Amino acid sequence: MKGILVLVLVVGMLFTGTINTLLNKLQDLVCVGGCDNPDPSKRHYFEQPVWQTLNMFIGESLCLIVYYLGLWIEARRSPVADGYHAVAVHPEDPVSVQADTAGPHSPLLTEEIADLSHAHEASAIPLEGKLNLLLWLPTLCDMTATTLMNVGLIHISASIYQMLRGSVVLFTGTFSVWFLGRRHPVYRWFALVMVFLGVGVVGMSSIIEKPDGDGVGPVKSSVSGVLFVVLAQTFTALQFVIEEKIMARYELPAIKAVGLEGIFGLITTLTAMPILYYFFGVDENNFFDLPVGWHQIISHSQILYAGIGIIFSIAFFNWFGLSVTRSISATSRSTIDTCRTLFIWMVSLGLGWETFRWLQVVGFVILIYGTFVFNDVVPPPPIKACRKPLVLEEEDIVADI
Numbered sequence: 001m002k003g004i005l006v007l008v009l010v011v012g013m014l015f016t017g018t019i020n021t022l023l024n025k026l027q028d029l030v031c032v033g034g035c036d037n038p039d040p041s042k043r044h045y046f047e048q049p050v051w052q053t054l055n056m057f058i059g060e061s062l063c064l065i066v067y068y069l070g071l072w073i074e075a076r077r078s079p080v081a082d083g084y085h086a087v088a089v090h091p092e093d094p095v096s097v098q099a100d101t102a103g104p105h106s107p108l109l110t111e112e113i114a115d116l117s118h119a120h121e122a123s124a125i126p127l128e129g130k131l132n133l134l135l136w137l138p139t140l141c142d143m144t145a146t147t148l149m150n151v152g153l154i155h156i157s158a159s160i161y162q163m164l165r166g167s168v169v170l171f172t173g174t175f176s177v178w179f180l181g182r183r184h185p186v187y188r189w190f191a192l193v194m195v196f197l198g199v200g201v202v203g204m205s206s207i208i209e210k211p212d213g214d215g216v217g218p219v220k221s222s223v224s225g226v227l228f229v230v231l232a233q234t235f236t237a238l239q240f241v242i243e244e245k246i247m248a249r250y251e252l253p254a255i256k257a258v259g260l261e262g263i264f265g266l267i268t269t270l271t272a273m274p275i276l277y278y279f280f281g282v283d284e285n286n287f288f289d290l291p292v293g294w295h296q297i298i299s300h301s302q303i304l305y306a307g308i309g310i311i312f313s314i315a316f317f318n319w320f321g322l323s324v325t326r327s328i329s330a331t332s333r334s335t336i337d338t339c340r341t342l343f344i345w346m347v348s349l350g351l352g353w354e355t356f357r358w359l360q361v362v363g364f365v366i367l368i369y370g371t372f373v374f375n376d377v378v379p380p381p382p383i384k385a386c387r388k389p390l391v392l393e394e395e396d397i398v399a400d401i
Helices: 002-028 049-077 096-101 111-123 129-155 158-180 186-208 222-249 254-281 290-299 301-327 330-350 358-374 394-400
Strands: 031-033
Touching: 002 129, 002 158, 002 301, 002 330, 049 129, 049 254, 049 290, 049 301, 129 158, 129 222, 129 254, 158 186, 158 222, 158 330, 158 358, 186 222, 186 358, 254 290, 254 301, 290 301, 330 358
Parallel strands: none
Antiparallel strands: none
């Protein structure tokens, strides 16, 4: 029975994650002006990354409803709720892999280190009241990263966008050394170099090979799209590191954390929208011309329904992802996320949104190999310098708890 439940959760995570990216790209491909013009460069498409960011935060804020609904059900079932163990706030956080693979019940840990883990859980301070505002900082990172990624998605295909998001492993692995005091063994640095090479090849495939789609979608610079998406991963990695720093000290259910970030993101984005419009969007018809964006949303049913789908897909993706986190290992999650990228690629090819590129295949293979080595899914190459240590150093394991 448990195996069937896990399968349902995994399929749900794959489906909602795939749909979310495809719906965002679908919005970008909707023509909103000059659609009959034979010259594709004269057509106008839906290009409103700020509205898409708002969609994401609405979806995340729904997780707070799920959290309080769960509390209500638990309170009716039993006057004393069971304890919980903190997991990664976001199911895509690659740093959580190390924590999961060397958790308090892992054979890699000695009894002394396991005792330290349980002591941390017992001494953690509940994140309540004004302390919840600590989550506003990672929310700002999330808002910046999501907006940059939405801009990048306008310029490149959905599959390349999803592959480039894999570079977050590179930045998160590096930031975890700088800000969390982690020490990666040599084979993980080798893996990060492979991720860097893979991202570079994938990015080059969108630049030097023929453009996508036979006139489908806006004519844009692939270089700009690649740079926007990769730059966004630095903010995403910073968000993960800040969240982990907070979760290391405070006790907070992950689903509540996602919901709170959704609420904070909604407040911040709604506050920023009129300011951005006043300074950058008036009479410009650009990303920050928000009244035009609203008119396009309500005037084109395809954009409106896709936006509703984005809201619910991101909400369910977070719920499925966090449920999967509790049910299987983090290494399995990284494999599942690879399947999501493949599904996005296959659907995009099937819909004619992009063309097949061999260079993209090569880059994807290199990127996935580096990610799998970093997450201990596959062994590192049989080179003495990259040999995996038989036992992780105690100091490193404690840092991951």
